[in-house]
Every structure is written in C-alpha cells, then in structure tokens.
Amino acid sequence: MSSDAMTNSQATLWFSRHSPLLDQAVSAIHQRGYWAPFPEHPKAYPAESLASAAAEFQTLLGQPFELQGVGEIGRAGEEQSPYGFALGIHYPQYDPDTLLETQQSLIGGWRDAGPQTRVAVALEAIHRLNALSPLMAQAVQHTTGQSANMAFQAGGPHAQDRAVEAVAYSWDAMAEIPQSVLWRKPMGKRGQLSLTKRWHIVPRGISLSIACCTFPTWNTYPGLFASLVTGNPVVIKPHPDSILPLALTVKVLQEVLTEAGYDPRLVMLAVDTRPAPLAARLATDPRVRLIDFTGSSHFGNWLEQHAHQAEVFTEKAGLNTVIIDSMADITAVAGNLGFSLSLYSGQMCTSPQVIYIPASGVMVGGECWSFEQVADALVSSIAQWTADPAQACGFLGAIQSEGTLVRIQQCREAITGRGSVLLDSKSLIHPDFPSARVQTPLLLALASQDQDLYGKEQFGPIAYLVRTHGTAESLSLTRQTLLAQGAIALAIYTTRDDVLAQAENLAQDVAVSLSINLDGSFYMNQSATFSDFHGTGGNPAANTSLTDRGFISRRFVVVQSRRPATAATD
Structure with missing residues (x-):
C-alpha cells in the first residue's frame, strides 16, 4: 500500500469513527444549548488511569521530555510547582529560523490533505487527550496552581470541549464553500456561457500560539485546533512556568500526525526562558501569519501594534x-x-x-x-x-x-x-x-x-x-x-x-x-462551551471571541480557479 493510500485509509477510519461526534458538535454550535462531548467528573474515567496518574507524573520529573523537532540547540525548563517543588523537566529548544523554515515547507502537503483528513487527525488527537486527562490534571495542577478538581476539569475535558468546538466551527465554515460547480450564464440567442469553477481552502501560513501560565490548555486549544484544521502548521510557545501541559499536547498531536502519514513537525513546541524570551521574535517573523495570545494587556497590545504581517487574536486583562x-x-x-x-x-x-x-x-x-x-x-x-x-x-x-x-x-x-x-x-x-x-x-x-x-x-x-x-x-x-x-x-x-x-x-x-442575578451554583467566572461566547472581541480585554465564526474565518482564504466547461461537462 502506498503512503498516500495508507494516509487516506487511516484518516478515513478516524473520520468515520468521529463523525457522529462532529455532527453533534456542529448542531450544538447552532443551537447553543447544553452539550458536552466529554464527561467532566473524574469518576467517569477508568479507575486505573486515575490511580496511576500521580505516579506517572512523578516519572516525568527531573527527566528530559522528548518531542519531534528540528535544529535542536539545547534544553530548557524552569517550572516550579506552586505547591512547593521544582519539576526539573528539560524540554528541547530549537533554532527559531530552522523551526519556521521547516514548517513553511510543510504547508503545501497539509493544505492538500483536505479538510476531512485534517478534521479526522484533530478529533483523533482530542480523543487521545481526553484519555490522558488524569495525567494532564497533574501537569496542569503543578504548573498553574489550580486545585486538583479544577485542573482535571478545566485542564482536561473542558479544554477538550473547547477544542471540539473549534473543530466544529472550522468544519462548518469550510463546508460552506463548495469544491466545484458548473456555472452557466444565459446569453440569449448566443446560447449560454459555461465555466467550470473550483474553490480551494488555502491556509494563511504558520500559526503561533502564545500560551498563558494559568490556563495553558483551555485558552490554547481553540486557536491551536482551529489553525490546524484549516490547514496551518502550529508553533506553540508555552509560558516558561507552564510548559508540561502543552508538551503533553504536542506529543499526542505528533503521534497522531505520524500515524496518519504526515510530518509530526506540523505541530512543534518553542520553549523559551525568562532571560531569553522568544515570543516577540517569532511573532514578527514574516512567515508567521496567525497569532493566538492570552496574557497581559501590555504584550497583547504590543502584538496588535507590531505583528502587522499576521492575523492577531488576543485575550488580555480586563476589569470584571x-x-x-x-x-x-x-x-x-x-x-x-x-x-x-x-x-x-x-x-x-x-x-x-x-x-x-x-x-x-x-x-x-x-x-x-x-x-x-x-x-x-x-x-x-x-x-x-x-x-x-x-x-x-x-x-x-x-x-x-x-x-x-x-x-x-x-x-x-x-x-x-x-x-x-x-x-x-x-x-x-x-x-x-x-x-x-x-x-x-x-x-x-x-x-x-x-x-x-x-x-x-x-x-x-x-x-x-x-x-x-x-x-x-x-x-x-x-x-x-x-x-x-x-x-x-x-x-x-x-x-x-x-x-x-x-x-x-x-x-x-x-x-x-x-x-x-446569579445566586445559585452557576458563577460569573464560568463559561459553558458550545453555548457561551467567551469574550466578545468588542472591548479592550479581547479582540476576539472563543469561539465564533470570525475566530475561524480569518485563518484561511478561498482561492478559485475557472475555465471554460468542456462539452462533456456541459
């Protein structure tokens, strides 16, 4: 079996497996009632996975974390758990130019994979991340300071729900564009003018996700999966204090991409340190065409003012x-x-x-x-x-x-x-x-x-x-x-x-x-996926919303071709 056939076969299998969930998700974004693809309570997950998560987390401490990359120039990692200990995990660092050059070379192949394959890869990765929720909870708790229960929910299933939401919006937006049509214009006595028109979903380019330290998965997943599904390679720049949750995420995505027959470096981690930050350098590189940012107003405003080559999506500080x-x-x-x-x-x-x-x-x-x-x-x-x-x-x-x-x-x-x-x-x-x-x-x-x-x-x-x-x-x-x-x-x-x-x-x-008049067990802090729009994009706290159509449509363009219809087609 050829590589292409293997790729198509695997993607087709995944798409078939996850299509019912995708259909439900698309319905949910239009109806906006309550729906959640993944259970939020830990008891819904295998007991053995819950029981082994803490020990599995311990095995990661003080060790190198291996990922697929290019141009490795060293190792970095300075995470300190807010609960009182150092993680001591060392992540690969890559030369930024080599990283971006590599991802630039992968855009054509990922574009040509088509929406169905990209959606299949994304949904398979999200399901694997869901199975990883107990370990992810440990990683989120000990990098963000969230409580154990919040780390499980917000770092695991709630973040994964947001990922599915982004995939559903992306699929829905791309599905609005037909692949081709026979266009006929009546010309009176001269008959008709016939053209064959085709439309292509074309990604913007490399997408950069600049993550925050308090909600590394919940805030990062929407932009990450929206960009990936619409055809853009993604560089994830985690906060130096909260790397592990996104390193685990990249590892899963790279494994799924590899199994699908695509280069795992379509998603890469760009680790930096406080003395040598990378975000501004990456964000202003002309090859970076999309930027998702969560963090301070100071740097968010800077991105909006200086990263002119990119579509910039920011969530910043506000006065609730x-x-x-x-x-x-x-x-x-x-x-x-x-x-x-x-x-x-x-x-x-x-x-x-x-x-x-x-x-x-x-x-x-x-x-x-x-x-x-x-x-x-x-x-x-x-x-x-x-x-x-x-x-x-x-x-x-x-x-x-x-x-x-x-x-x-x-x-x-x-x-x-x-x-x-x-x-x-x-x-x-x-x-x-x-x-x-x-x-x-x-x-x-x-x-x-x-x-x-x-x-x-x-x-x-x-x-x-x-x-x-x-x-x-x-x-x-x-x-x-x-x-x-x-x-x-x-x-x-x-x-x-x-x-x-x-x-x-x-x-x-x-x-x-x-x-x-909230006076029960629902709080103004909470945001319900598939129902609540998180942020509006209409005030200084955020220039975008998680998640609406505008959050998706700016991540790709539509390119058409047209030619006279052949007699057989006409």
Missing part, C-alpha cells in the same frame, strides 16, 4: 465588574459572589474584581441594607467558604506566581488613608502540600473617586467594594472603566426592570457578556 442595585436574598447572593471571589484565588480571566454598591444601601427583599451590611455579608460568605483550610484549598488552589503575593501586599498598602481592609488575605496550609502558596481573598473598600486604585486589573485574590452615590453612578463608572480597560465578564443584581434594561444596554454598548 459587579453592580449591586437590589436583590431578593442577600444570603444566596453573598454565597454566590463569595465563591466567585475565592475560586482559583481570583486567577481567572472572568474573576470579579470591582463591586459597586450604593453608599446609601440596597433594597434586600423590601428592606434597605446599608453598604456596611452588604459588605459584612460578603465578608462572612468568604470567611465561611474558607473557614476549613482543607476544604478551602480544594477550590482556592495555589498562587501561580510569587508576583501575585507581592501584588496583594501592594494593594493592601495602597489604600492606606483612603480606604479600609474589609477582609485581609491570609495564608493557609495545604493538607497535602505544606509549601504551597495558598491565600484567601483580600477585600478592600474604596470610594468611587479612587479609580486610580481600583480602575485597572489587579490579578489575583484581590477585590474592591466601591461606594457609589447610587446605581446611576455605578452604571456610569462601569461604562467609563470598561470602555477604557475592557472586561470579559459583567454582572448585575437588581429586582428593578428599568435598571435591568439599562444594564442590558450598557453591556451591548461596551460589548461585554452580562450575568444577571
């Missing part, structure tokens, strides 16, 4: 905001917000940071509660959530970066003479990892005029309760700060229809997703 106007049940609201503020120690791009509360108080079930009473309810909620250190560590996780610990102290000191500490952040001892960096939320009170303190993102377990002159000012300040800083998430609590209508209009004006 909560407006409290009125509510029916303070206990339920405080419980929901208290957990939102505590989840993963505020290290999510959707974590709330600014909470506007009228100084005159809010109506709670027909009774006016003062600012102080509402603040006390939030303080009590967080205190209850974090009262049992062992239980609290299960959702607080660990602080990913020591810089966040410094930021907590700086924010605490900055309000001196201007505000007050409502709830101080304290260290907790993790029952399994005594050296882990675990912190409870810091809750600060400020006046509305102190925008210089609360008006920009303070990443980590830091939140501000801001006294306003009323809901009208709360809405006005939200508009002002979100137009300047952007946000991924906005929430409001109100029992008044007119205020709700104003909030809906505000959300559209500043292009941010709005959560209304």
Whole structure:
C-alpha cells in the first residue's frame, strides 16, 4: 500500500469513527444549548488511569521530555510547582529560523490533505487527550496552581470541549464553500456561457500560539485546533512556568500526525526562558501569519501594534465588574459572589474584581441594607467558604506566581488613608502540600473617586467594594472603566426592570457578556462551551471571541480557479 493510500485509509477510519461526534458538535454550535462531548467528573474515567496518574507524573520529573523537532540547540525548563517543588523537566529548544523554515515547507502537503483528513487527525488527537486527562490534571495542577478538581476539569475535558468546538466551527465554515460547480450564464440567442469553477481552502501560513501560565490548555486549544484544521502548521510557545501541559499536547498531536502519514513537525513546541524570551521574535517573523495570545494587556497590545504581517487574536486583562442595585436574598447572593471571589484565588480571566454598591444601601427583599451590611455579608460568605483550610484549598488552589503575593501586599498598602481592609488575605496550609502558596481573598473598600486604585486589573485574590452615590453612578463608572480597560465578564443584581434594561444596554454598548442575578451554583467566572461566547472581541480585554465564526474565518482564504466547461461537462 502506498503512503498516500495508507494516509487516506487511516484518516478515513478516524473520520468515520468521529463523525457522529462532529455532527453533534456542529448542531450544538447552532443551537447553543447544553452539550458536552466529554464527561467532566473524574469518576467517569477508568479507575486505573486515575490511580496511576500521580505516579506517572512523578516519572516525568527531573527527566528530559522528548518531542519531534528540528535544529535542536539545547534544553530548557524552569517550572516550579506552586505547591512547593521544582519539576526539573528539560524540554528541547530549537533554532527559531530552522523551526519556521521547516514548517513553511510543510504547508503545501497539509493544505492538500483536505479538510476531512485534517478534521479526522484533530478529533483523533482530542480523543487521545481526553484519555490522558488524569495525567494532564497533574501537569496542569503543578504548573498553574489550580486545585486538583479544577485542573482535571478545566485542564482536561473542558479544554477538550473547547477544542471540539473549534473543530466544529472550522468544519462548518469550510463546508460552506463548495469544491466545484458548473456555472452557466444565459446569453440569449448566443446560447449560454459555461465555466467550470473550483474553490480551494488555502491556509494563511504558520500559526503561533502564545500560551498563558494559568490556563495553558483551555485558552490554547481553540486557536491551536482551529489553525490546524484549516490547514496551518502550529508553533506553540508555552509560558516558561507552564510548559508540561502543552508538551503533553504536542506529543499526542505528533503521534497522531505520524500515524496518519504526515510530518509530526506540523505541530512543534518553542520553549523559551525568562532571560531569553522568544515570543516577540517569532511573532514578527514574516512567515508567521496567525497569532493566538492570552496574557497581559501590555504584550497583547504590543502584538496588535507590531505583528502587522499576521492575523492577531488576543485575550488580555480586563476589569470584571459587579453592580449591586437590589436583590431578593442577600444570603444566596453573598454565597454566590463569595465563591466567585475565592475560586482559583481570583486567577481567572472572568474573576470579579470591582463591586459597586450604593453608599446609601440596597433594597434586600423590601428592606434597605446599608453598604456596611452588604459588605459584612460578603465578608462572612468568604470567611465561611474558607473557614476549613482543607476544604478551602480544594477550590482556592495555589498562587501561580510569587508576583501575585507581592501584588496583594501592594494593594493592601495602597489604600492606606483612603480606604479600609474589609477582609485581609491570609495564608493557609495545604493538607497535602505544606509549601504551597495558598491565600484567601483580600477585600478592600474604596470610594468611587479612587479609580486610580481600583480602575485597572489587579490579578489575583484581590477585590474592591466601591461606594457609589447610587446605581446611576455605578452604571456610569462601569461604562467609563470598561470602555477604557475592557472586561470579559459583567454582572448585575437588581429586582428593578428599568435598571435591568439599562444594564442590558450598557453591556451591548461596551460589548461585554452580562450575568444577571446569579445566586445559585452557576458563577460569573464560568463559561459553558458550545453555548457561551467567551469574550466578545468588542472591548479592550479581547479582540476576539472563543469561539465564533470570525475566530475561524480569518485563518484561511478561498482561492478559485475557472475555465471554460468542456462539452462533456456541459
């Protein structure tokens, strides 16, 4: 059997195997109801895989990690678990020019493989990644500081769901373009003009994924799989603090590509170090035509301003905001917000940071509660959530970066003479990892005029309760700060229809997703794949959305050819 026949045979088998899931995924992106291709609970996975994951993770520590590459110039790896130990894994480093030159040479073959083959490869890889979820959870936990449960869900099945979503959008977008058509134009007495037209999906070029350190798989998979399925080779540049989850991902993709008969170097890892960063160099290389970035606004803005040769997709910092106007049940609201503020120690791009509360108080079930009473309810909620250190560590996780610990102290000191500490952040001892960096939320009170303190993102377990002159000012300040800083998430609590209508209009004006009166077990931090659009692309926090058609369509172009139809065809 020839190499091409083997390739087609394997891809056809995979496509047939995964077609039912692909059909469901395409249906889900149009209907936008609840659907998830992979179970999120660890108990749904083989017991032996769960039991062996920690030991398997241990075997990776202190060892070289082998991948397919080209032009290896050394080894690097400086990952430190936020739970208190060094990973000591050494990853290959490649000469950037050789890496890009190699991937450039592979574009034609991967383009000619066609959408069906590329989708088959992607879905087979995603299914293998799903089987790897227990080990991936270990890798995510000990590079990001996520709790064990969050690392399993967000790093495993939830990230894989996002990958399937990107594949479904890509397949749907490419399927809209017919491969060929016989075009006939009536010409009156002269008969008709007949042309045979063909259309080709043509990739943009090399795609660069610049990953973040807190959600390396969840944030990277959409762009990675969207680019790969639309025909673009992908270079993944992981954050130096969180390499292992993406190294495991690349290893799986390279194995699947090899089995399909394609060069595994269609996906490669570009590892760098803090003293010698690679992102800017790679991002401005003319061979890089697509860039996906999650991280700071500083570098995200730089990419948008300097990587002119590429289509740039960014998710950056934002000022996630909560407006409290009125509510029916303070206990339920405080419980929901208290957990939102505590989840993963505020290290999510959707974590709330600014909470506007009228100084005159809010109506709670027909009774006016003062600012102080509402603040006390939030303080009590967080205190209850974090009262049992062992239980609290299960959702607080660990602080990913020591810089966040410094930021907590700086924010605490900055309000001196201007505000007050409502709830101080304290260290907790993790029952399994005594050296882990675990912190409870810091809750600060400020006046509305102190925008210089609360008006920009303070990443980590830091939140501000801001006294306003009323809901009208709360809405006005939200508009002002979100137009300047952007946000991924906005929430409001109100029992008044007119205020709700104003909030809906505000959300559209500043292009941010709005959560209304959440008081149960769904939180403003959460984003449901196949239903919620993560980010809008319409405010400074992100210039794209995970995932919509625009996130896909800019990754390829359509090239046509046309010729007079032959008599046989006509």
